[in-house]
Amino acid sequence: MARKNECIAMLLAGGQGSRLGILTHKIAKPAVPFGGKYRIIDFPLSNCVNSGIYTVGVLTQYQPLELNDYVGNGEPWDLDRTDGGVHILSPYQQIQGTDWYKGTANAIYQNIHFIDKYDPEYVVVLSGDHIYKMDYADMLAFHKNQEAACTIAMREVEWKEASRFGLMLVNDDSTISEFEEKPENPRSNKASMGIYIFTWSKLREYLIADENDPASSNDFGHNVIPAMHEAGEKMVAYQFDGYWRDVGTIESLWEANMDILSPVSGINLNDPHWKIYARSPSAAPQFISDKAEVGNSMVTEGCSVEGKVDFSVLFPNATVEEGANVKYSIIMPGAVVKKGAVVQYAIVAENAVIEENAKVGAGPDVTDPDDWGVAVIGENITIGKGAVVPPSVMVNENVEEGTKYESK
Amino acid sequence: MRANNVLGIIHSQAFDSTIQELTTMRTFASVPFGCRYRFVDFPLSNMVNAGVTEVGIITKENYQSLMDHIGSGKPWDLARKREGLYILPPYNTSSASAAGYKNRVEAIYANMDFLRHSRHEYVVITDSNAVYNFDFNDLFEFHTEQEADITVAYKHGKLPKLENMQILTLDDNKRVTDVSINADEPGEVDYSFNIYVMRKSLLEYLVKTSVAHSSTSFAKDIIQANVDSLKIVGFEIPGFAAMIDSLKTYYNVSMELLEPENRKALLNAKNPIATKIADNVPTLYGENSKAGNSLIADGCTIEGTVENSLLFRGVVVEKGAVVRNSILMQGTVIHANAKVDSIITDKNVTITANRNLSGDPSYPIYFTKNIVV
Numbered sequence: 208m209a210r211k212n213e214c215i216a217m218l219l220a221g222g223q224g225s226r227l228g229i230l231t232h233k234i235a236k237p238a239v240p241f242g243g244k245y246r247i248i249d250f251p252l253s254n255c256v257n258s259g260i261y262t263v264g265v266l267t268q269y270q271p272l273e274l275n276d277y278v279g280n281g282e283p284w285d286l287d288r289t290d291g292g293v294h295i296l297s298p299y300q301q302i303q304g305t306d307w308y309k310g311t312a313n314a315i316y317q318n319i320h321f322i323d324k325y326d327p328e329y330v331v332v333l334s335g336d337h338i339y340k341m342d343y344a345d346m347l348a349f350h351k352n353q354e355a356a357c358t359i360a361m362r363e364v365e366w367k368e369a370s371r372f373g374l375m376l377v378n379d380d381s382t383i384s385e386f387e388e389k390p391e392n393p394r395s396n397k398a399s400m401g402i403y404i405f406t407w408s409k410l411r412e413y414l415i416a417d418e419n420d421p422a423s424s425n426d427f428g429h430n431v432i433p434a435m436h437e438a439g440e441k442m443v444a445y446q447f448d449g450y451w452r453d454v455g456t457i458e459s460l461w462e463a464n465m466d467i468l469s470p471v472s473g474i475n476l477n478d479p480h481w482k483i484y485a486r487s488p489s490a491a492p493q494f495i496s497d498k499a500e501v502g503n504s505m506v507t508e509g510c511s512v513e514g515k516v517d518f519s520v521l522f523p524n525a526t527v528e529e530g531a532n533v534k535y536s537i538i539m540p541g542a543v544v545k546k547g548a549v550v551q552y553a554i555v556a557e558n559a560v561i562e563e564n565a566k567v568g569a570g571p572d573v574t575d576p577d578d579w580g581v582a583v584i585g586e587n588i589t590i591g592k593g594a595v596v597p598p599s600v601m602v603n604e605n606v607e608e609g610t611k612y613e614s615k
Numbered sequence: 616m617r618a619n620n621v622l623g624i625i626h627s628q629a630f631d632s633t634i635q636e637l638t639t640m641r642t643f644a645s646v647p648f649g650c651r652y653r654f655v656d657f658p659l660s661n662m663v664n665a666g667v668t669e670v671g672i673i674t675k676e677n678y679q680s681l682m683d684h685i686g687s688g689k690p691w692d693l694a695r696k697r698e699g700l701y702i703l704p705p706y707n708t709s710s711a712s713a714a715g716y717k718n719r720v721e722a723i724y725a726n727m728d729f730l731r732h733s734r735h736e737y738v739v740i741t742d743s744n745a746v747y748n749f750d751f752n753d754l755f756e757f758h759t760e761q762e763a764d765i766t767v768a769y770k771h772g773k774l775p776k777l778e779n780m781q782i783l784t785l786d787d788n789k790r791v792t793d794v795s796i797n798a799d800e801p802g803e804v805d806y807s808f809n810i811y812v813m814r815k816s817l818l819e820y821l822v823k824t825s826v827a828h829s830s831t832s833f834a835k836d837i838i839q840a841n842v843d844s845l846k847i848v849g850f851e852i853p854g855f856a857a858m859i860d861s862l863k864t865y866y867n868v869s870m871e872l873l874e875p876e877n878r879k880a881l882l883n884a885k886n887p888i889a890t891k892i893a894d895n896v897p898t899l900y901g902e903n904s905k906a907g908n909s910l911i912a913d914g915c916t917i918e919g920t921v922e923n924s925l926l927f928r929g930v931v932v933e934k935g936a937v938v939r940n941s942i943l944m945q946g947t948v949i950h951a952n953a954k955v956d957s958i959i960t961d962k963n964v965t966i967t968a969n970r971n972l973s974g975d976p977s978y979p980i981y982f983t984k985n986i987v988v
Binding site for chain 2: 468476477485487491492496499500505506507520
């Protein structure tokens with residue numbers, strides 16, 4: 208038996224993130240690089256530590272190798288603890304057989320014994336695809352104060368976007384009267400952020416009931432939360448007004464990266480009181496040559512910039528050669544943009560190479576706005592000399608010198 | 616001999632007095648260098664990259680910042696249950712000479728127990744006032760091939776202006792045939808880089824004998840005195856290597872990192888120089904920033920102009936500010952429209968708005984820690 212923890216966190220990191228396309232072919236979504244030196248999972252993990260939660264279970268299933276490697280013993284987040292710390296929880300064989308995690312609720316259900324070991328009063332359930340800084344301790348205080356069975360973090364979204372979210376009808380006393388899952392005609396603009404705090408004794412009960420229901424899809428949003436609500440448990444909404452972004456799509460991932468370049472977006476990563484921790488490679492300081500022009504951008508260790516970089520985020524060991532022009536783009540670790548190449552409105556994944564004078568992506572002004580989108584170059588892909596990659600495509604095969612990429 | 620049979624010993628503060636400006640608050644080993652490193656990172660990383668698994672760092676005074684930097688040794692993968700990293704502070708022993716050691720020999724003598732307890736057969740000894748990046752295995756192999764008693768790593772060049780520097784005379788087989796100390800030699804020479812390899816038992820013997828005879832100069836009584844009786848050989852250090860003997864050389868060597876080939880030799884991904892992780896954000900370049908020919912660490916905010924300079928972590932260059940030919944250490948803030956040229960700022964220096972400060976590349980001005988100009 209471990210020492211009793213008042214509150215522990217369970218981080219759902221098993222999803223494929225299929226909407227991120229080739230970026231998640233080989234890695235789980237939470238391991239996708241973000242913000243110059245981070246990965247998406249750094250945000251919930253750092254939030255946990257900064258909120259005083261030192262026991263975190265990370266539930267992995269899809270392509271866990273890189274994610275497991277990255278989390279490791281938790282040392283970068285101060286989660287290498289004698290008592291608690293970070294634990295990777297993968298599906299495992301049992302006497303009755305082997306079950307993959309069937310849904311988000313089932314993933315927690317299969318790890319009931321892990322949670323019980325810490326005998327917590329409360330469990331925070333988080334997902335690994337959001338960029339935000341949030342003090343879970345405030346939310347927990349709210350949960351306790353309300354004597355709720357379940358508290359759901361909520362934010363008001365634009366009415367025109369509301370139908371994309373799981374919505375809640377909330378009373379004046381913060382209790383939730385009704386849930387609506389992506390309704391066509393929304394009656395509320397209060398969206399669930401996918402951040403939950405449960406009183407563990409209650410959740411435990413409902414997880415077991417849910418598992419015993421063969422009709423259930425074992426999902427928090429679809430099954431467990433509605434079941435608790437129907438049974439009359441106290442469900443409350445905790446309003447969060449700070450920066451929060453779901454980075455489940457290429458566009459939102461790109462936009463969130465652009466947000467960190469903006470002083471008015473509301474996300475400030477340079478906050479000594481709320482650091483975002485990451486496992487960093489040891490690389491030399493960045494070199495900016497006398498031919499370089501760097502503005503409105505983030506550049507990190509190991510980068511070498513000799514060309515023009517504007518409104519872009521460069522990850523460790525990225526190279527932009529002389530005469531190359533990178534704008535509104537995300538250049539992931541080890542990627543190289545060679546002489547004279549132009550990369551705009553693009554995501555260039557790890558170790559991809561854009562050869563001399565190649566052109567990747569285009570601005571929203573030069574093409575039919577309906578066809579426009581961010582271009583994505585996959586990991587280790589080479590775009591040959593002078594080749595052209597149009598906007599809004601995902602390139603997962605090498606593009607020959609001098610050719611124009613046509614998406615299939 | 617294999618690297619995992621070599622015990623590393625690093626002197627953290629030989630020559631502290633040579634850059635008094637930078638070492639009033641810290642040992643030479645923890646003097647910041649190259650935007651994100653401290654001098655101790657170089658010998659430590661060279662040792663670890665070669666496969667050395669146990670290192671002792673000998674300290675005497677002012678070692679708080681060094682301990683803070685080293686921590687458990689984790690960045691160098693030396694936070695280990697078996698062996699790993701040891702900081703060896705001065706401690707009181709019944710031996711008078713051990714208590715306040717004055718030089719390398721007395722320092723090693725005071726830490727004889729540490730040496731004795733190590734299972735390793737060989738030692739590699741370094742100082743902390745130089746930067747280099749080469750494969751120590753080549754040094755170890757050379758020592759074995761030569762069947763040497765002592766191998767001295769040396770460099771050909773102008774003799775640093777430091778005390779007890781040894782000029783080596785080498786024969787065609789790289790054997791050291793003569794050592795002259797404190798010689799006034801204006802030209803280029805082969806000089807000891809104060810990196811030594813020998814059997815641990817030999818070191819113990821030589822140190823004990825020196826102490827017994829009250830002649831405890833490493834250069835004179837260990838190396839020079841034994842040129843005939845022991846086989847001492849010289850190993851020329853490949854690649855970029857520089858020893859710091861003054862604030863001026865500190866400045867010059869830092870600036871040499873702006874040359875790509877020097878940077879490639881010293882700070883390459885194949886043999887990384889590890890340092891303490893600081894969890895800074897990437898550096899943010901603002902709308903009107905102009906940076907050129909500069910090395911910049913993470914955590915900086917650049918809204919002004921930076922040219923031919925080295926910026927450490929968390930430096931802020933505000934709008935309209937101009938930084939040229941300068942070294943700005945961690946947390947330096949150059950406020951709006953201030954102009955600085957050829958200056959070195961220690962940690963957390965603030966240059967207020969509209970100031971105009973300049974030294975000369977041949978005589979950079981130094982601003983001490985935490986001051987506001």
